[in-house]
Amino acid sequence: VNQRSDANWQSCKSDSSGTSNSGESSKESSRCSTPVLDADRTDRLRDKMRRRIESGDRWFSLEFFPPRTTSGAVNLISRFDRMGSGGPLFIDVTWHPAGDPGSDKETSSMMIASTAVNYCGLESVLHLTCCNQTKDKITGHLNKAKRLGLKNIMALRGDPIGEDWVEEEGGFSYATDLVKHIRCEFDDYFDICIAGYPTGHPEAESYEVDLRHLKEKVDAGAHFIVTQLFFRAETFLKFVKDCRAIGITCPVLPGIFPIQGYHSLRQLVKLSKLEVPEEITQVIEPIKDNDAAIRSYGIHQAVEMCKILLSSGEVPGLHFYTLNREVATIEVLRLLGLWAEDPRRPLPWAISAHPKRKVEDVRPIFWASRPKSYIYRTQDWDDFPNGRWGNSASPAFGELTDYYLFYLKSKSPKEALLQMWGEELSSEESVYEVFTNYISGQANRSGHKVMCLPWNDDPLAPETNLLKDELEKVNHRGVLTINSQPNINGKASSDPIAGWGPAGGYVFQKAYLEFFTSSENVTALLQVLKKYEPRVNYHIVNVQGRNITNAPDMQPSAVTWGIFPGREIIQPTVVDPVSFMSWKDEAFALWIEQWAKLYEDESPSRMIIQYIHDNYFLVNLVDNDFPLDSCLWQVIEDMFQLLDAPPAPPDGPL
Numbered sequence: 001v002n003q004r005s006d007a008n009w010q011s012c013k014s015d016s017s018g019t020s021n022s023g024e025s026s027k028e029s030s031r032c033s034t035p036v037l038d039a040d041r042t043d044r045l046r047d048k049m050r051r052r053i054e055s056g057d058r059w060f061s062l063e064f065f066p067p068r069t070t071s072g073a074v075n076l077i078s079r080f081d082r083m084g085s086g087g088p089l090f091i092d093v094t095w096h097p098a099g100d101p102g103s104d105k106e107t108s109s110m111m112i113a114s115t116a117v118n119y120c121g122l123e124s125v126l127h128l129t130c131c132n133q134t135k136d137k138i139t140g141h142l143n144k145a146k147r148l149g150l151k152n153i154m155a156l157r158g159d160p161i162g163e164d165w166v167e168e169e170g171g172f173s174y175a176t177d178l179v180k181h182i183r184c185e186f187d188d189y190f191d192i193c194i195a196g197y198p199t200g201h202p203e204a205e206s207y208e209v210d211l212r213h214l215k216e217k218v219d220a221g222a223h224f225i226v227t228q229l230f231f232r233a234e235t236f237l238k239f240v241k242d243c244r245a246i247g248i249t250c251p252v253l254p255g256i257f258p259i260q261g262y263h264s265l266r267q268l269v270k271l272s273k274l275e276v277p278e279e280i281t282q283v284i285e286p287i288k289d290n291d292a293a294i295r296s297y298g299i300h301q302a303v304e305m306c307k308i309l310l311s312s313g314e315v316p317g318l319h320f321y322t323l324n325r326e327v328a329t330i331e332v333l334r335l336l337g338l339w340a341e342d343p344r345r346p347l348p349w350a351i352s353a354h355p356k357r358k359v360e361d362v363r364p365i366f367w368a369s370r371p372k373s374y375i376y377r378t379q380d381w382d383d384f385p386n387g388r389w390g391n392s393a394s395p396a397f398g399e400l401t402d403y404y405l406f407y408l409k410s411k412s413p414k415e416a417l418l419q420m421w422g423e424e425l426s427s428e429e430s431v432y433e434v435f436t437n438y439i440s441g442q443a444n445r446s447g448h449k450v451m452c453l454p455w456n457d458d459p460l461a462p463e464t465n466l467l468k469d470e471l472e473k474v475n476h477r478g479v480l481t482i483n484s485q486p487n488i489n490g491k492a493s494s495d496p497i498a499g500w501g502p503a504g505g506y507v508f509q510k511a512y513l514e515f516f517t518s519s520e521n522v523t524a525l526l527q528v529l530k531k532y533e534p535r536v537n538y539h540i541v542n543v544q545g546r547n548i549t550n551a552p553d554m555q556p557s558a559v560t561w562g563i564f565p566g567r568e569i570i571q572p573t574v575v576d577p578v579s580f581m582s583w584k585d586e587a588f589a590l591w592i593e594q595w596a597k598l599y600e601d602e603s604p605s606r607m608i609i610q611y612i613h614d615n616y617f618l619v620n621l622v623d624n625d626f627p628l629d630s631c632l633w634q635v636i637e638d639m640f641q642l643l644d645a646p647p648a649p650p651d652g653p654l
Contacts, residue, residue, distance in 0.1 A: 059089040059317040087340035092125035114148040129158025130172040149354030183221035198239040202273040229257040233308035259298030262288040345500040360384035366583035369456035397582040425605040435475040454594035455482040483514035505564035511623040511630035
């Protein structure tokens with residue numbers, strides 16, 4: 001990575017705005033005792049690149065643009081989750097001056113990039129342009145980006161809003177000046193990416209002059225280069241050779257655009273002022289009205305070009321312009337062998353990429369299916385549990401009232417939710433049926449599969465499938481499960497279903513079951529549980545706060561842990577009675593916020609959901625004897641048997 005620019009900005013440090021190098025809280029967690037499992041969580045992007053280059057491990061990255069609508073933002077975050085599963089080194093989010101990109105709007109560049117980092121766990125690069133911005137405004141955006149956990153900036157001049165570039169008074173007209181400003185004001189906090197043009201910038205005097213400007217940007221403090229798209233591998237390889245010849249030594253990543261449609265190609269070529277080679281034009285002109293044929297050709301053309309690039313020894317990674325689509329890009333990556341179908345999970349839950357959460361490795365199990373909500377409710381914490389949850393008498397979970405936030409609401413529109421959960425409910429049993437269909441994967445009476453519930457916006461996890469038969473039985477009878485895990489006794493950390501953490505380790509779990517059920521069931525359950533103590537810990541609450549538990553002194557209990565070579569025991573998931581009381585407020589509220597509100601006020605369907613909210617209990621059960629088969633199913637069976645037993649005859653004569 002190029003470090004020759006240090007002298008150019010060293011003198012700025014003394015008059016910088018006082019921002020620190022790290023962006024980390026100075027307050028260290030008193031519970032830090034365990035080394036972080038995955039260096040990629042703590043390293044800067046430039047360090048990740050350096051490690052990949054040194055090891056010869058190729059990577060890919062993905063570019064997205066902010067959508068125009070709230071529903072588009074919801075869909076894009078879902079796409080982040082899906083495409084993030086393939087293992088991109090980073091994503092980047094473009095900056096659109098006309099779309100209020102630095103605002104708090106859910107469609108702004110700033111909020112989309114922040115969501116990718118904080119809620120999707122993706123290393124993210126935020127574009128920032130000079131267009132129509134003063135120096136002070138740019139500094140404000142950078143301060144906000146830092147506060148939101150963004151660590152990487154792509155510094156661009158940007159396209160003019162009109163035909164010609166208009167210099168902003170008190171602003172910048174060149175990306176070089178923007179790079180210098182970032183380094184002077186923020187020292188070395190941000191990793192800086194810049195744009196390169198394999199055929200020269202269309203406004204440059206010449207290709208050679210543009211190369212010299214590129215070197216100026218690198219010398220000003222940029223760490224790596226991503227190029228404009230191109231259509232021939234030799235175009236990029238010549239560009240890299242020319243960069244090296246004038247002393248540019250930082251990584252240069254090729255911008256890859258899989259052709260996906262005739263009109264999108266024409267639009268992109270017009271914006272980038274590029275010419276499409278004749279050999280490509282001759283192929284796509286006759287099929288310009290056949291999108292499937294063009295996409296198929298575009299995948300083939302991108303794969304063949306990328307193979308040449310990767311075999312050249314000059315290309316450590318590929319950067320894809322996705323146009324917010326996924327099919328073509330994923331197919332190209334699969335054909336190149338770069339798409340990681342089943343990447344190893346560093347921890348059992350979805351991590352955040354915010355710098356201040358880099359040591360976090362313990363969470364309560366309750367938010368297992370709602371990690372974005374957990375991150376949102378703990379976003380104001382100064383430090384995060386590391387090594388153990390600790391005896392925190394009152395974890396300060398923020399209130400969750402903003403169920404409408406685009407990264408917290410369901411991915412499914414109202415119409416789809418009604419199809420899955422019922423246009424009309426006739427009884428509590430109708431609700432039982434919804435839960436049962438979600439577990440079984442069978443279509444409901446209207447012919448629609450139930451793909452999500454308010455407490456889990458995704459289909460069943462592979463681990464939950466291990467419990468499918470038992471879960472289906474109990475849900476059918478009114479034990480409405482929202483979270484569960486099987487007992488695991490020393491499975492390899494590489495296990496495709498239960499595994500997590502570094503290679504060569506072993507993972508363990510206690511059986512866990514969490515569900516809503518009626519007060520009648522709870523009365524019987526409490527009688528049954530007496531014979532299972534102390535093997536089973538339980539915690540039972542209702543919406544009014546009635547609280548029944550046998551947790552010793554309200555202490556947390558580890559329910560997932562792992563043992564790895566050369567490390568302390570990691571216990572990333574706990575059942576914490578105090579946190580459960582914060583979770584129960586959210587869990588009960590989801591009945592109303594995401595289900596009852598689908599129906600009209602005072603309608604029978606709404607009243608049924610309201611009744612369950614008001615009268616049912618939320619229960620969690622932990623079987624501490626993890627080496628044995630779980631007893632939790634027998635606990636539930638005993639509860640039903642007690643309920644089904646005929647009443648005892650009265651004593652004495654009638």
